Amino acid sequence: MVIIGVLGALILFSAGCTQQSDSVEAVTDAKVEKDVIQAYGMVKSREVKNLVIEFPSSIKNINVSEGQVVKKDEILIEMDMTQYEKLITQKEEEVKISEMELKNLIGENESIKKQINASKSEIESIKSTLEIKKKMYNNNTDTNIAKLQGEISNAEKLLSIALDKMNSTKKLFESGSISKDEFILVQSEYDKCDIELRNLKLSLEGHKYTLKEEIESLRLRVNQKSAEIDKMQQSLEGNSIEIKKAQINMLKTEINEMKEKSLKSYIKDNCIVCDFDSGVISDINCKNGDIINQNNGVAYIVNLDKIYIEGDVEEEFIKDVKVGASVAIIPDVDRSIEYTGKVTKIMGMATQKNGDTTIAIEVEIVGTAEHLSYGYSVDLKISKNK
Incomplete structure (x- = not known):
C-alpha cells in the first residue's frame, strides 16, 4: 500500500510538472x-533600366534571354549602326560645305567693304570739288570767268570811247566837216568794239554754262556713288555672315546631339552591354533583324x-x-x-x-x-x- 501510495504521488507530481511545462511553452509561443x-x-x-536606342539602327543578334543573369560589360545585343553613322557623316559634310561658304562670304564681304570705303572716299573727294566749283560759280572766282570779266570791263570802256567818238564824228559829218569815209571808218571801229564785247559776253556765258554743267555732273556722280554704296550695303545684308554662322552652329549642335545618343553607359562598339556589376534581363522587346527608328526600348535590365x-x-x-x-x-x-x-x-x-x-x-x-x-x-x- 505504501508503494502504491508513493507511485501515485510520483504520478501526480509528474503530471503536475508536465502541465506546468506545457503552460510555459504555450506562454512562450504566444509571446513570439x-x-x-x-x-x-x-x-x-x-534600379530597373530601360535600354533605349535613340538613333536609327537594326538588331543583328540578341545574345541573352529573359531572366538571364549578366555581368558588367557582357554583350547583350549586337547592332548595325551603319545608317546612324552615315547620317552623322552627312551632317559633318554639310558643316564642311557651310564653312567653305562662310569663308567665301567673309572674303566677298571684305571685298565689298573695301569697295564701299573706296566709294565713300571718292564721294568725299567729289563733294569737296563740288563745293569749290559752286563757290567759283556763285562768286565768279573761276580763273577764266574772272579773266573774261576783266576783258569785258575793258571792252565796255573801249566801246564807250568808240561810241563817244562815233557820236562826235557823226556831228562833224553832218556839219560837213569830215567826209563820209572818215565817218564810216570811225563807225566801223565802234562796230568792231561792239562785236568784241558781245563775243566776250558770249564766251563768259559759255564758261559759266560749262562750270554749271560740271557742278551738275559732280552732283550726279555723288548720287550715283551713294546708290552704289546702298546697293553694296544691301548685298552685305543679303550675304549675312551671322546667318551662315548660325546655320553652322545649328548643324554642329545637331551632330553633337546625334553623337550623344550613342554615348550611353550601356552602348559600346555597336553593342548594348550590361552596365551593372550584376543584373538580370527582365524583358526583351525586339528580335533579330528589327529596324530601330528612334526612342525604342529594346530591353529592360534589373540592377x-x-x-x-x-x-x-x-x-x-x-x-x-x-x-x-x-x-x-x-x-x-x-x-x-x-x-x-x-x-x-x-x-x-x-x-x-x-x-x-x-x-x-x-x-x-x-x-x-x-x-x-x-x-x-x-x-x-x-x-x-x-
Missing part, C-alpha cells in the same frame, strides 16, 4: 507570435545590387510596424534560409488586394542574400520592437 507581424513580400530593385523587399502589411497590424524595425526574411525558394532586414519606409496610403486592405512597406536587406533575386517571393516576420 505577439512580438512579430507576418507579411508577404516580393524582391524588387531600386541586382540594389534589390530590396516590398511587403504588404494588413491594415490592422500596420500601427505596430515602425521604420527601423528588424525583419526576418524567409524566401519561398528555400524556407530553411532566413535573411535579416530592416523596415526603411512605410507608405502613406493603403491599397486593396484580393479583398484585403494592405499598406506597402520597404525592407532593406542587411548583408548578402545569395538566394534572393528579382521577383522572388518571401515571407516577412517584422519585429514589433526595433
Whole structure:
C-alpha cells in the first residue's frame, strides 16, 4: 500500500510538472507570435533600366534571354549602326560645305567693304570739288570767268570811247566837216568794239554754262556713288555672315546631339552591354533583324545590387510596424534560409488586394542574400520592437 501510495504521488507530481511545462511553452509561443507581424513580400530593385536606342539602327543578334543573369560589360545585343553613322557623316559634310561658304562670304564681304570705303572716299573727294566749283560759280572766282570779266570791263570802256567818238564824228559829218569815209571808218571801229564785247559776253556765258554743267555732273556722280554704296550695303545684308554662322552652329549642335545618343553607359562598339556589376534581363522587346527608328526600348535590365523587399502589411497590424524595425526574411525558394532586414519606409496610403486592405512597406536587406533575386517571393516576420 505504501508503494502504491508513493507511485501515485510520483504520478501526480509528474503530471503536475508536465502541465506546468506545457503552460510555459504555450506562454512562450504566444509571446513570439505577439512580438512579430507576418507579411508577404516580393524582391524588387531600386534600379530597373530601360535600354533605349535613340538613333536609327537594326538588331543583328540578341545574345541573352529573359531572366538571364549578366555581368558588367557582357554583350547583350549586337547592332548595325551603319545608317546612324552615315547620317552623322552627312551632317559633318554639310558643316564642311557651310564653312567653305562662310569663308567665301567673309572674303566677298571684305571685298565689298573695301569697295564701299573706296566709294565713300571718292564721294568725299567729289563733294569737296563740288563745293569749290559752286563757290567759283556763285562768286565768279573761276580763273577764266574772272579773266573774261576783266576783258569785258575793258571792252565796255573801249566801246564807250568808240561810241563817244562815233557820236562826235557823226556831228562833224553832218556839219560837213569830215567826209563820209572818215565817218564810216570811225563807225566801223565802234562796230568792231561792239562785236568784241558781245563775243566776250558770249564766251563768259559759255564758261559759266560749262562750270554749271560740271557742278551738275559732280552732283550726279555723288548720287550715283551713294546708290552704289546702298546697293553694296544691301548685298552685305543679303550675304549675312551671322546667318551662315548660325546655320553652322545649328548643324554642329545637331551632330553633337546625334553623337550623344550613342554615348550611353550601356552602348559600346555597336553593342548594348550590361552596365551593372550584376543584373538580370527582365524583358526583351525586339528580335533579330528589327529596324530601330528612334526612342525604342529594346530591353529592360534589373540592377541586382540594389534589390530590396516590398511587403504588404494588413491594415490592422500596420500601427505596430515602425521604420527601423528588424525583419526576418524567409524566401519561398528555400524556407530553411532566413535573411535579416530592416523596415526603411512605410507608405502613406493603403491599397486593396484580393479583398484585403494592405499598406506597402520597404525592407532593406542587411548583408548578402545569395538566394534572393528579382521577383522572388518571401515571407516577412517584422519585429514589433526595433
